Amino acid sequence: MPTILMPALSPTMEEGKLSKWLVKEGDIVSPGDVLAEIETDKATMEIEAIDAGTVSKLLIAEGTEGVKINTAIAMVLGEGETPGELPPQAPDQIGSADPGDEGPLNAPAQGETSVTAEAKAPAPVAAAPKSVAEADPDLPEGVEMVEMTVRQALNEAMAEEMRRDKDVFIIGEEVAEYQGAYKITQNLLQEFGPQRVIDTPITEHGFTGLAVGAAFAGLKPIVEFMTWNFAMQAIDQIINSAAKQLYMSGGQVHAPIVFRGPNGVASRVGAQHSQDYSAWYSHIPGLTVVAPYSAADAKGLLKAAIRSPNPIVFLENEILYGSTGLVPKMDDFVLPIGKARIARQGADVTIVSFSMGMRYATQATEKLVSAGVDVELIDLRTLRPMDSDTVIASVKKTGRLVTVEEGWPQGGIGAELAMRVMDQAFDFLDAPVMRVTGKDVPMPYAANLEKLALPHVDDVIAAVNAVTYRS
Amino acid sequence: MARKPAAVAVPNIPELTEAQELQAYRSMLLIRRFEEKAGQMYGMGLIGGFCHLYIGQEAVVTGITMATIEGDAQITGYRDHGHMLVMGLDPKGVMAELTGRSGGLSKGKGGSMHMFSNEHRFYGGNGIVGAQVPLGTGLAFAAKYRGENTVSLAYFGDGAANQGQVYEAFNMAKLWSLPVVYIIENNKYAMGTSIERASATTDLSLRGASFGIPGEQVDGMDVRLVLEASERAIEHARSGKGPYILEMLTYRYRGHSMSDPAKYRSKDEVTKYRAERDPIEQVKARIIERQFGTEESLKAIEAEVRAIVNEAADFATSNPEPEASELWTDITVAA
Ligand SMILES: Cc1ncc(C[n+]2csc(CCOP(=O)(O)OP(=O)(O)O)c2C)c(N)n1
Ligand SMILES: [Mg+2]
Numbered sequence: 001m002p003t004i005l006m007p008a009l010s011p012t013m014e015e016g017k018l019s020k021w022l023v024k025e026g027d028i029v030s031p032g033d034v035l036a037e038i039e040t041d042k043a044t045m046e047i048e049a050i051d052a053g054t055v056s057k058l059l060i061a062e063g064t065e066g067v068k069i070n071t072a073i074a075m076v077l078g079e080g081e082t083p084g085e086l087p088p089q090a091p092d093q094i095g096s097a098d099p100g101d102e103g104p105l106n107a108p109a110q111g112e113t114s115v116t117a118e119a120k121a122p123a124p125v126a127a128a129p130k131s132v133a134e135a136d137p138d139l140p141e142g143v144e145m146v147e148m149t150v151r152q153a154l155n156e157a158m159a160e161e162m163r164r165d166k167d168v169f170i171i172g173e174e175v176a177e178y179q180g181a182y183k184i185t186q187n188l189l190q191e192f193g194p195q196r197v198i199d200t201p202i203t204e205h206g207f208t209g210l211a212v213g214a215a216f217a218g219l220k221p222i223v224e225f226m227t228w229n230f231a232m233q234a235i236d237q238i239i240n241s242a243a244k245q246l247y248m249s250g251g252q253v254h255a256p257i258v259f260r261g262p263n264g265v266a267s268r269v270g271a272q273h274s275q276d277y278s279a280w281y282s283h284i285p286g287l288t289v290v291a292p293y294s295a296a297d298a299k300g301l302l303k304a305a306i307r308s309p310n311p312i313v314f315l316e317n318e319i320l321y322g323s324t325g326l327v328p329k330m331d332d333f334v335l336p337i338g339k340a341r342i343a344r345q346g347a348d349v350t351i352v353s354f355s356m357g358m359r360y361a362t363q364a365t366e367k368l369v370s371a372g373v374d375v376e377l378i379d380l381r382t383l384r385p386m387d388s389d390t391v392i393a394s395v396k397k398t399g400r401l402v403t404v405e406e407g408w409p410q411g412g413i414g415a416e417l418a419m420r421v422m423d424q425a426f427d428f429l430d431a432p433v434m435r436v437t438g439k440d441v442p443m444p445y446a447a448n449l450e451k452l453a454l455p456h457v458d459d460v461i462a463a464v465n466a467v468t469y470r471s
Numbered sequence: 472m473a474r475k476p477a478a479v480a481v482p483n484i485p486e487l488t489e490a491q492e493l494q495a496y497r498s499m500l501l502i503r504r505f506e507e508k509a510g511q512m513y514g515m516g517l518i519g520g521f522c523h524l525y526i527g528q529e530a531v532v533t534g535i536t537m538a539t540i541e542g543d544a545q546i547t548g549y550r551d552h553g554h555m556l557v558m559g560l561d562p563k564g565v566m567a568e569l570t571g572r573s574g575g576l577s578k579g580k581g582g583s584m585h586m587f588s589n590e591h592r593f594y595g596g597n598g599i600v601g602a603q604v605p606l607g608t609g610l611a612f613a614a615k616y617r618g619e620n621t622v623s624l625a626y627f628g629d630g631a632a633n634q635g636q637v638y639e640a641f642n643m644a645k646l647w648s649l650p651v652v653y654i655i656e657n658n659k660y661a662m663g664t665s666i667e668r669a670s671a672t673t674d675l676s677l678r679g680a681s682f683g684i685p686g687e688q689v690d691g692m693d694v695r696l697v698l699e700a701s702e703r704a705i706e707h708a709r710s711g712k713g714p715y716i717l718e719m720l721t722y723r724y725r726g727h728s729m730s731d732p733a734k735y736r737s738k739d740e741v742t743k744y745r746a747e748r749d750p751i752e753q754v755k756a757r758i759i760e761r762q763f764g765t766e767e768s769l770k771a772i773e774a775e776v777r778a779i780v781n782e783a784a785d786f787a788t789s790n791p792e793p794e795a796s797e798l799w800t801d802i803t804v805a806a
Contacts (some may be wrong), residue, residue, distance in 0.1 A: 007514030010730030011521060032745075043732040050511055069516050178663035178735065201633035201669040202600050202661055230599070233634070268519030268571070270582040272598035441802055445582030446571035447519060448792040 002053070002081055004035065004074040006060075006067045009045050011267040012319060016040045017065045018073060027055045029076065036073070041151075041322045042183050053078040131385040133338035145326040153295040153327055154184050154260075154316065157302035158222060160332075162192050165220060168306055169196040171211055172224030172261075173204075181226045182262060182321055208234035208259070212241045215255040215311075222306060225261035228277045228315065242311035243286030258305045260314035263291070264356050264406050265443060267319070268450060274443035276407035278355070281313040282383040282416070288337060289383040291315040293358035295325035297381055300335030308337065315383075317356045340387035342394070344369075346376035349464050350394040352417055353404035354380040357455070360436070361404045364460035373464060383413060391417060392424045399430035400467040404460055409437040431467040436460050485699045489763040491537065495694045496754045497772055498536075499529035502553040503751060504780045505562060506725075509552065509569055509583075513729045517788060518569045522583045525553035527724035530750035531656055532557050534697025535624060535717075538705050542619070546594040546607040547626035549584035550656075550723075554626070558591045562779055566787035574790040578797060592621075600661075601634030603627060604653070608640040611651035611708075622708045623651045630661020632675050638682075641714065645682040648713035652704045653679070655716065656691070658723045663735040676718035684714050691719030692748040722748070 006016065020037040023029060029049040036047045053076040060073045067073065148156075162168045169192075174181045176189040176199040189197040200207040204225065211221035225231040231238065242255040265274040281289045288310050292298045298316070305312040327333070343358070344365060353361040358379050365375045376394050380387065395401050401421055403414035414435030421433055439453045464470075487495065506524040513522045525532070528550075536545075536557045547554050555565050560576065568575030568586050576586045577596075586596040594610060597603040607625025614621045631637065632655055644651050655675045659666055666673050676686035685707070689700040697719065704715040722744045726733045758764045764772075 005515055008516045008729075009514075011519060013730070040730075042730065045730075045732050047514075050507060069514075174663050177668075181662070199664060199668065201664075202630045203633045203635060205635050233599070233601075233636075266520075268582065269521055270585050270598065271580075272585065273521070439798060441798055444580045444793075444798065445520065445568075445577075445585070446573075446579035446793050446797075448795065449571075449580065449798050452795060452798050 002075050002077050003072045004076055006069050006071045006073050007047060008069040009040055010042060011269055013040050015066045015068045018060050018067050021058055021062050023055050025055055025058055051078055131338060133387055134336045136335055139328050144329040146329045147324050148295055148327050149322055149324050150295045150298045151184055151321040153299035154302055155186055157299045161303055161306040168220045170222040171198040171200055171207055173200055173202055173226045175224050204230050204233035209237040211257060212237050212255055215257040216253050220256045222258045228261055228263040229273050239284055243284050254309055255311045256309045258312045258314055262318040263315035264317050270445040271442035278315060278383055279407050279412045287311055287313050289313045290337060291355040291383055292381055293355055293379050296327045299327050300333050303334045304337050319356060338382045338385045338387060340390040341379045341381055343379050344377040346374040348374040348398055349400040349468055350376045350398045351402045352378045352391055356406050357404040360455055360457050360460050363457045367461060368464055388420050395421050395425045396428045399428055401433045402463040402467060403435040406438045408440055412437055434463040434467050436463050485695050487695055492754055492758050492763050495533055498533045498557050499751045500776045502529045502556050504776050505556055508780050508784050520582055521728045523550040523728050524725045525550055528656060528658060528721045530694040530697050531691045531719045531721055534694045535701045537698050538701035542621040544592040544610040545624045546603045548603055549598050551586060551596045555586060555593060558593050560588055560591055562783035563786040566783040567790050570787040572787060572790035573793040579793045601631045601636050604637045605640040608644050608649060608651050611649035614650055622705050624654060625651055626654045626656055628661060629657040629666045632678060633669060641679050641682045641684055644714040645684050650708040651714045652708050653716045655718045656721055657718055658721050662727045676716055679716045684716055686716030688718045688720060691721035692750045694750060
């Protein structure tokens with residue numbers, strides 16, 4: 001085949017930069033010869049020739065950014081081949097910048113209303129104490145906001161906390177020399193050395209247990225799971241050892257540890273590599289579960305997690321790693337764990353989501369608002385302890401609730417929210433709560449089925465239409 | 472790239488028959504060309520997710536499968552395309568699974584990492600590193616339970632060899648004398664981590680020693696040695712003596728998956744393996760030297776293999792995606 005196409009080099013790559021040509025027109029190439037270097041947000045990669053031939057034309061100039069996968073980038077003619085028709089190039093194929101997903105709805109939190117709890121009947125003696133979350137700190141006047149990716153935000157959070165506290169170290173597969181399978185730990189080895197940035201063998205149950213033990217002894221490990229799918233090998237140590245230790249020891253021994261990594265569905269990686277563990281971990285007393293969406297929340301909450309004396313499950317999302325947002329440039333930007341963020345105030349309907357679900361919810365909100373529905377959008381940010389107060393106050397105002405998550409419906413975060421609303425705001429509801437979730441099936445590989453299995457912006461809009469009786 | 476013929480006379484290397492040499496050549500070439508095509512198709516966005524190529528390791532599964540009999544079960548990790556091709560599964564079905572089409576071996580629902588064939592007793596196609604080792608041990612358990620004469624072959628990598636469940640399985644296999652052969656495909660790296668950086672001891676054939684499981688290291692780039700060692704190991708397991716470990720010293724030419732920049736090893740290392748140890752070039756050189764074939768007759772095989780691969784690729788790109796209703800099937804068996 002004479003045309004060389006821009007290759008996809010990872011499950012989530014859509015475009016890349018053609019950084020360098022290593023051949024020129026007229027060169028003769030053999031299989032395995034490196035033709036060009038390509039940069040993605042994760043890595044620099046080389047394209048090799050598959051067949052022997054002569055480079056007849058370079059179609060994309062060196063240094064071009066945003067080259068979409070499958071764009072023809074060069075022609076290589078095999079023996080006896082003549083240049084045919086150039087494949088038609090869609091006009092928008094090159095350099096069309098993704099508008100990004102961080103619309104106005106994702107401006108940093110401001111003007112959050114703090115909600116006073118309503119007077120309640122006297123609690124029974126053994127009721128669980130209520131956790132009250134503090135509000136986000138006010139940002140200093142005129143603070144500079146820096147645009148960065150979620151990936152950079154997480155990386156900065158770890159680097160800053162490691163500078164601040166020598167007991168913090170990071171351990172996991174490929175976190176050091178490889179710079180992280182998803183490049184979240186980039187440059188940490190260079191700055192902090194191999195004693196504090198530790199590559200492990202593939203032995204999740206073992207290194208997780210080891211890290212929990214080190215936390216019992218007072219260190220503050222950050223355990224990176226290459227993805228949360230592989231933490232299932234280690235879930236016993238997370239739940240039975242880390243989460244329960246304080247209680248079992250009558251308050252003596254605790255585990256100041258962060259378990260983190262990408263959670264949820266990536267892209268086309270099939271059933272064993274695509275699932276959302278939000279509900280799983282949120283089920284466990286003793287754990288704190290954080291699932292940020294924006295870059296600012298990723299940074300502020302990861303810093304808080306590392307400082308927490310408790311075991312924290314910190315759920316990131318691979319698809320969101322490359323998305324950008326504004327993060328305040330401060331020496332120490334820390335956000336309170338356990339506090340939801342009102343991403344948009346509104347009066348007609350409440351949408352509650354978190355992590356990747358916020359992308360669907362945000363896009364749906366934009367469309368709904370322009371169609372005249374005054375949506376209140378809440379990003380939970382922390383799943384345990386869950387900030388019911390913010391949700392309940394909102395539902396009391398709007399009378400309608402739609403929840404959005406990627407995970408399975410049964411026993412999900414939406415199910416929990418619906419129960420809480422029924423418990424605490426039943427009389428305020430004007431419609432049944434509706435949830436938008438991933439379909440109740442293992443994740444299929446086929447592109448069409450994967451799409452069907454995931455929640456969609458349209459599902460959110462349909463649910464909002466249903467609870468507002470607009471449909 | 473010029474490759475040096477590598478037929479070096481080493482004493483005590485078993486000679487293959489003409490038919491065996493040609494079979495090995497064809498099998499390995501099929502894997503090689505199939506994987507190259509898969510790599511290309513990934514680059515074109517026709518294959519999604521993760522795609523782990525077997526290029527360089529072809530002699531391992533080829534030699535082992537030549538030592539099996541019908542009914543023997545095989546199971547491996549996610550680097551699984553070659554296993555299915557050698558076990559005789561239709562390349563069209565394998566490629567269509569890679570593209571997520573209805574004609575794929577898992578109807579497009581599994582993908583590169585999750586392919587199976589009940590008929591051929593191939594049990595995957597497993598995405599979780601190490602999980603296939605207890606599973607393969609369970610296949611052996613079932614054979615023994617039912618008094619069947621079949622053996623289970625469980626493949627895993629040098630990286631997987633550090634998972635705890637591997638050793639839990641070893642212990643039970645020996646304790647209960649299960650007919651399983653463990654094949655450690657030591658290609659020197661687990662993603663970006665070399666075996667030296669991950670393993671306290673690097674002779675993986677000794678990993679069963681504390682359980683009393685015999686093991687040996689085999690040159691996994693030489694299909695003759697793979698076949699010979701496999702015959703011994705499989706016979707051991709089949710005759711009721713229990714598990715056996717074969718550590719296959721091999722090498723993957725490509726990155727771990729398609730998104731691996733492979734900065735952890737030198738270009739020279741890869742080039743050297745390709746030039747001096749290539750499993751296919753070794754067989755090819757012997758075929759010519761022993762006059763089992765000529766450059767021309769081998770070219771004819773090559774053309775035949777390419778045609779099979781192209782046909783598979785055409786099928787995999789023209790075959791339709793699964794019906795939307797497939798989303799809701801195969802979740803539980805209807806009772
Ligand atoms: C339990 C688990 N942990 C981590 C991963 C991610 N992962 C996939 S392959 C791999 C490397 C395995 O290397 P090895 O066992 O040597 O096999 P090879 O890829 O070399 O064939 C890793 C870490 C996984 N799939 N499952
Ligand atoms: Mg390996």
